[in-house]
Amino acid sequence: MTTAAPAPTGTDAPSSPYQSYVYAYPHKTAYRALPERPRLSTLWATEPKDALSLYLHIPFCEIRCGFCNLFTRIGAPDGLTGAYLDALDRQATAVREALGERDPVRFATAAFGGGTPTFLTAAELERLCDIAEHRMSADLRAAPLSVEASPATATTDRLEVLAARGTTRLSLGVQSFDDTEARAAVRPQRRADVEAALGRIRDARIPVLNIDLIYGIDGQTEQTWLRSLDAALAWHPEELYLYPLYIRPLTGLGRRAGGADPAWDTQRLRLYRLGRDHLLAHGYEQQSMRMFRRADAPPQGADDYACQTDGMIGLGCGARSYTAGLHYSFDYAVGMHEIRGIIDDYVSRPAADFARAEYGRRMDTDEARRRHLLQSLLQAAGLELADYRARFGGRTPRDDFAAELSRLAARGWLADDGPGATVLRLTPEGLAHSDAIGPELFSPAVRDAMAAYERK
Numbered sequence: 001m002t003t004a005a006p007a008p009t010g011t012d013a014p015s016s017p018y019q020s021y022v023y024a025y026p027h028k029t030a031y032r033a034l035p036e037r038p039r040l041s042t043l044w045a046t047e048p049k050d051a052l053s054l055y056l057h058i059p060f061c062e063i064r065c066g067f068c069n070l071f072t073r074i075g076a077p078d079g080l081t082g083a084y085l086d087a088l089d090r091q092a093t094a095v096r097e098a099l100g101e102r103d104p105v106r107f108a109t110a111a112f113g114g115g116t117p118t119f120l121t122a123a124e125l126e127r128l129c130d131i132a133e134h135r136m137s138a139d140l141r142a143a144p145l146s147v148e149a150s151p152a153t154a155t156t157d158r159l160e161v162l163a164a165r166g167t168t169r170l171s172l173g174v175q176s177f178d179d180t181e182a183r184a185a186v187r188p189q190r191r192a193d194v195e196a197a198l199g200r201i202r203d204a205r206i207p208v209l210n211i212d213l214i215y216g217i218d219g220q221t222e223q224t225w226l227r228s229l230d231a232a233l234a235w236h237p238e239e240l241y242l243y244p245l246y247i248r249p250l251t252g253l254g255r256r257a258g259g260a261d262p263a264w265d266t267q268r269l270r271l272y273r274l275g276r277d278h279l280l281a282h283g284y285e286q287q288s289m290r291m292f293r294r295a296d297a298p299p300q301g302a303d304d305y306a307c308q309t310d311g312m313i314g315l316g317c318g319a320r321s322y323t324a325g326l327h328y329s330f331d332y333a334v335g336m337h338e339i340r341g342i343i344d345d346y347v348s349r350p351a352a353d354f355a356r357a358e359y360g361r362r363m364d365t366d367e368a369r370r371r372h373l374l375q376s377l378l379q380a381a382g383l384e385l386a387d388y389r390a391r392f393g394g395r396t397p398r399d400d401f402a403a404e405l406s407r408l409a410a411r412g413w414l415a416d417d418g419p420g421a422t423v424l425r426l427t428p429e430g431l432a433h434s435d436a437i438g439p440e441l442f443s444p445a446v447r448d449a450m451a452a453y454e455r456k
Contacts, residue, residue: 013411014436016265018244022378022438024320025371026361026446028332029453037356040098043323048311049099051108054138056088056128057316058112059343060119062152071318071332072115073339081120083347085127091315092135094354107138111146118153122161129165141166151189151197159204169208170201176217177231184218198235207298208238215271216245216264225271229278238297241290242275244268272432286380289434317346328360338456367443369400374441378434382425397424404441413437
């Protein structure tokens with residue numbers, strides 16, 4: 001479970017710079033069963049549909065890394081992946097029907113995530129693309145399409161399918177090029193296999209390669225971290241994500257979790273700064289605390305890094321969907337037994353079950369403002385004040401979040417661009433503390449809901 005720390009008072013900084021990674025707000029642990037089970041056709045009736053985002057979730061991996069708390073299961077019994085795609089097809093049919101025919105439906109971005117989408121065979125990946133295109137009417141060759149993969153499953157036949165169907169970005173979870181560090185993160189892999197996978201990806205000529213790396217692994221040093229960075233840079237990836245290691249409940253490493261560890265916090269901050277400066281010196285531009293993009297990389301679209309825009313259609317039992325008034329999904333779990341039960345329930349559902357929302361959280365105006373602030377401020381480019389005013393009736397972030405922004409400024413985490421500033425942005429040190437700033441901006445109601453969530 002991801003939980004938020006208590007909100008600090010005054011100018012006191014949070015006890016750790018690593019509270020939680022805010023990749024979506026509100027977090028799924030704040031979702032609850034929706035007793036009225038609203039119809040999707042009603043939820044989407046008045047939503048703009050000309051620039052939607054499509055996300056297809058595949059909840060299978062060949063292994064589960066020790067740090068992973070994603071909604072995924074290890075392996076799949078015979079027939080389960082096929083049954084899952086059957087259910088995904090039924091869900092897509094029901095969702096596309098709910099979107100209606102009155103307004104034009106167009107998808108501006110698409111992504112396959114997980115889990116590991118490339119756990120599917122090449123033929124199953126063809127079917128996944130067919131579901132997106134034939135059921136949802138998404139043009140995968142016209143919209144940026146991002147796909148996640150692991151070194152073991154980035155095989156030539158799978159990559160050929162993805163390239164032919166319009167994939168513009170392939171994200172490879174490497175985490176470390178050091179075999180000893182990979183084992184320490186409970187991700188058994190050999191560097192030679194990782195390098196071979198990268199060679200196959202480059203041969204497939206997918207325009208954007210992203211490599212994920214992790215810092216803070218047990219036994220990692222500044223020297224081994226730099227060696228991993230240089231090994232990644234040798235492939236000239238268009239993007240690199242640098243993730244701090246987290247040890248979360250109900251994960252492999254979580255069984256060994258202890259209490260607060262200031263020395264580990266200091267080490268992770270040191271490695272973050274070392275990695276950031278190394279990439280900046282090698283021609284990369286920082287997009288967020290985690291994300292670095294090569295200055296000459298091809299663009300991926302206007303909503304490149306808007307991780308949770310309204311108008312998100314999520315398909316699959318671990319996916320979220322977002323309308324302006326409701327964020328919704330299926331049930332959520334981290335434990336293996338519970339995840340298997342949710343997947344088994346999903347694949348057994350008739351089409352009619354997919355026409356309603358089951359779990360979610362209503363979004364009022366205050367939560368919408370917080371979400372806009374969060375998803376903008378945690379990007380290096382910051383929050384465009386004119387966009388905020390246009391969306392929220394002429395109000396400014398300081399009108400709505402004066403106390404929170406004053407705390408950030410007092411710590412030196414908020415840039416002071418003067419009275420004529422058009423953008424609200426974090427300082428470099430503020431970006432370094434993104435995983436403390438994000439949870440601090442959660443509403444009291446979301447904090448309470450997350451705290452009351454029962455881990456499973």
